[in-house]
Amino acid sequence: MLNIIEKKKNCKKLTREELDFFIKGVCNETIPQYQQSALLMAICINGLDEEETGDLTMSMVNSGTVLDLSKIPGKKVDKHSTGGVSDTTSLIILPVISSLGLNVIKMSGKGLGHTGGTLDKLSSINGFNYSLTNEEAINQVRNIGAAILGQTATLAPADKYLYALRDVTATVDSIPLIASSIMSKKNAGGADALVLDVKCGSGAFMKTEERATALAEAMTKIGKHVGRKTIAVITDMNEPLGLYVGNSLEVREAVEILNGMHKNSRLYKVALTLGAYMLIAGEKYDDFDLAYEAQQKAIESGRAREMFKKLIKAQGGDERIVDDPELLETDPLQLLVKAESDGYIYSVKTDLLGSAGMCIGSGRKELGDEINLKSGFIMKVTLGDRVKKGDVIAEIYSDSKENSKQAAKIISSSITVSQEMPEKNKLVKKIII
Structure with a gap:
């Protein structure tokens, strides 16, 4: 391990085998944390090239299980947002694009900071169960076209260990480490393609467009390295994406959009932009404008809201909130x-x-x-x-x-x-x- 640290300290390239050795040592605790920290700091200062970042990502993917989605027909597309204030796009996109025939299985987590994550928001729907097994989620997608479940501890477990260490060693802001952290979990999720919403501005982790672009480019290059189509959309977070901030309130705003309201809102426009690129990545459309317009029609016709009701009901929730958002407490x-x-x-x-x-x-x-x-x-x-x-x-x-x-x-x-x-x-x- 000392030789690996020395190489990166001197700006030399690490091999796939060396990165595999490092990640295995992190997971089985054979490498002491002071040496882990030393390598993380060397990476933070001297960086990783495109191949190294891709190799680190796959080493982290292979530290756990990879979800097999082969039983779900067609292309499977996932999305990821780097987060912000009032970012409820997933709850809009999922029912809209699944109503247009794109099968979607979304693995989400709980949030830190501003408001909760997607799972916290869904918890404000009475009875909603996101603790599905992989098999249950896959069967649900086969039956109705969509499912949302919590991330499991077996997906890219190395990321959990490394993130905790980065948090206390001032190495959180390293672009290669951020990119490999995000992409390891997403690649372990088993989707064929990925759409990334990389936010920049005062409410985002990346405060400038330049930093957001650097992260987006790093992640799309990882996608190419591992053979997974990846599209990054850089969006503004210099004001809240939606008008409602807070878990139950954010679900209400998403439901109102599915019911045809807030058509000129930032949240509506970003959600449909991301959805259009997901439909393109999923090979349902090959033109952005046509994909965007199809989503508008799915909302206007009521198809999207009916899909959201199906999703909520299938996972034990009170689907009446789609017809009456006032039921959200x-x-x-x-x-x-x-x-x-x-x-x-x-x-x-x-x-x-x-x-x-x-x-x-x-x-x-x-x-x-x-x-x-x-x-x-x-x-x-x-x-x-x-x-x-x-x-x-x-x-x-x-x-x-x-x-x-x-x-x-x-x-x-x-x-x-x-x-x-x-x-x-x-x-x-x-x-x-």
């Missing part, structure tokens, strides 16, 4: 956040809005933390909106008046009102194939 309205001056909404510190969600319990700092599925807030303004002093800019739903007051202060401080009209951020910034 939320905490009582506690506070109205109001504009402090006249002008235009000039900028939003989206990461602070995420902190406001944490303040009322919508997110978690550690995976074991309890999360309040009913709390959240609804933004009543977006960038460029004209407001007058006293206009409501957000509604806070919470079980705590004191926490709501703190969240209100954070929301107010996150928004800048100016006499100058801001430039609108480009929503979809770049496509990398």
Whole structure:
């Protein structure tokens, strides 16, 4: 192991065999953590080339089981988002594209930070069961065309060990390590193709478009290296993607979109953009505009909402929430956040809005933390909106008046009102194939 560390310290290329040795040693604990940390830091400083990053990814994939989706007919396409505030695209995309004939099995996780992950959001649907076995999920896809299940500990277990170590060794922000972490789990999921939503801006892990592009390019190159079609879409997170922040509220917004509302929203446009590329990757369409239009028709005709009802019912949930989103429980309205001056909404510190969600319990700092599925807030303004002093800019739903007051202060401080009209951020910034 010392020789491997020495090679990377001196900017030399590591072989597949050396990376396999490292990952096996991580999993069976034969390599001490101080040597693991030393190699991670050497990688963080000196990087990995395209081949090394691909080899590291496959070593991590092979550290556990790989899901066999061969019993599901047709191309199988997965998606991944690097995360942000009010990012509920999966709950829209899944029923829309499966209603158009693309079989989808989605493995999701619980979230850290701003709000919960997809599984947390689904937990706000009474009775919904995401603890499916692989066989149960595959059979469900064969029967109705879609399934959502939790990630299992046997998929790329090396990533779990390495991420915990990266978190305490200042090596989290290494592009090759981020890319191999994401792509190892996705490749172990067994899909034929992958669409990535790489977000950039104040509410994203990647704050700049340049960093987001570097990560997207690294991941698409891994896709080529392992023979899996990968498309990356770089999208804006300089304001929340949706207007509803919080688990139950975000499900409600997704349901409202499936019911034909919010057609001009950022959430609608990003969801259908990602869905279009998934349909192309799944060989259902070969033209973006046609794929996008087909999704619009699936929503307008009610096919997508009916598919979501089928999915919820198949997994034990109360499908009535699709017809009546009011059945999704939320905490009582506690506070109205109001504009402090006249002008235009000039900028939003989206990461602070995420902190406001944490303040009322919508997110978690550690995976074991309890999360309040009913709390959240609804933004009543977006960038460029004209407001007058006293206009409501957000509604806070919470079980705590004191926490709501703190969240209100954070929301107010996150928004800048100016006499100058801001430039609108480009929503979809770049496509990398």
